[in-house]
Amino acid sequence: MKKLLIILLLFTGCNYKELNNIAIVTGIYIEYNNQYKIDIMVSKNKNIIYHTKGKTINKALDNLSIPKQLYLGHLNIVIINKNANKKMQEITNYFNNNYEVSKNFYIMMSNNNILKIIAKLDPFPFNKISLIKISDNHLTYDKYIKNNLEKGYSYIPIVEYKDNYLTTKKSILIRGIK
């Protein structure tokens, strides 16, 4: 019994985080122009957006200057700009390898920075995001990966901001990862 306890103590990971020491990330916006430009939407009483840049996604997130630890378990939206089209493999690599991300976030492409508009809604605009399911073009990340594995390709919806409402109309075809 005592040996069991001692062995258990050796297994403790570094995953202990207090609720007031984490920054709850609810949305990410990724752009690519010779280096990654990432916008992070952190929710507490209202949504705040932070900007970073970096050569890879990991380096960009390391450059961030928030005093709190990033918590990606409640990530809900990832918007990728069209000019990061060629970099989809790196982006999916990052999200696949991250154990904390909850792989059922909505993934979409856009032409301009939609995250600023979404940030004006209430924190955790999840219930409002369901309004985006106007056409049935919404796609969650696990479905995206599933489509890639089954069919070899997948569509991603494009979201636009037109006259005070968000629409998803066209879809862009992304070749699967081999």
Add this chain to the structure above:
Amino acid sequence: MISKNINENIKYIKNKFGNSSDIKYRTIKNITYIYLESVSSGELISEYLIKSILNNKEIYNSSLSILTTMEEILYNLSSGFTIVFIKNKVISIETKSILDRGINESTSETIIRGPKDSFTENHQINIGLIRKRIKDPNLWFKEFKIGKRTKTKVTMAYINDIALKENVNIIEKQLNNINIDGILDSSYIKEMLDNSITFPEIMSTERPDLTSGALLEGKIIILVENSPFVLILPSFLIDFMHSAEDYFESPINISLTRILRLISFILTIITPAFYIAVTTWNQEIIPNDLLLSLSKGRTGVPFPTALELIMLMTTFEILKEADIRMPNASGTSVSIVGALILGEAAVSAGIVSPIAIIVVAFTSISGLVFTDIDFINSIRYWRFIFIIFSIILGFIGVVIASLIFLTKLCSMEYLKTPYTIPASPLIKNGLKDSFIRFRRNKINKRTSYLTNNIKKGD
């Protein structure tokens, strides 16, 4: 040894008692009697003894006996008997004075519907309360005198053709092996017979109806002089989740109440550990809006979650203890101070978060559903173990701790029956009165793990 000279006897007795101030003796017409004023009643002495001596009639009394050794004389003197020296014979007459409080309502186990008399400190009254409920001549009482200096009467009672003979012999042997200075309460015997650290295996109760029910099932009870608490053994986990009132209400209501008690047993042990695991290790399972409120509630709190919970639980235990010891006059102010002010003020001072108070209050209130004090204390101990495991490993820690808990529960046994009977091993006719209660006419057999005599009513 009793000598022929009466004066020598009396001097010997006085020296043995150290010339205590309550020894009184007198000689009338060549008859000497000696008694202890504190435990004997002067009225009874004059009624039985002096009247018949002065009128030259025979001494009459319902329990008159002739003694032969000095040890018996000393024991009977301390029990309140009067010793009379007549013509080379030594007689003891019962003249005990009433030194107890009479049959009252029980203060620790209150019920609404059902008999309200409870055991007192008088040994014969306790035995009488059981005898008048079970008028079977098979109800046997065996007396032991335990304790070198206190010589307390300890009585073991059982119904002869229901209880198992091996159990009776084992307990008799254990009682005979007790070698102690004094027994002041039934809990002394309980400590000696019950050798489990975690959950209690012997139940103590103040109610004669519960005791009689246990006797009819085949259990063995131990009554101790000067103690209003009676021990029932063997007791299993399921017995601590029943209350005396269960047998006086309708079966459907009681079934739901018992299921509620089972749920609160699990909740009171797991809730603090679950809260720590969810808010510090696995925040992914919290719904979105709840995460925001929890996070806002914890702004500015300087302590880690586990320390908050431990501080609050310690405060609650201190409050409970103070509430018991405080005299009745200031009882209500203590509860108001504790509950409202400490809780509210601690939150606004920023020491604890509001949901921690809710968790601790819920845990403690679920723990108060059970009546046996030993059981509540052992729940407290397990709560703490669960918290430690959840700090180290989160949800996996809670699972590991519950595995250890289950293993420990299932490995306890007393008098060769496991503690978690009738759930494991599964005994079908014991299930009719365990988690739910069937109607009485459907329970027509006794449980087979306590007795060989299964048929009722013959």
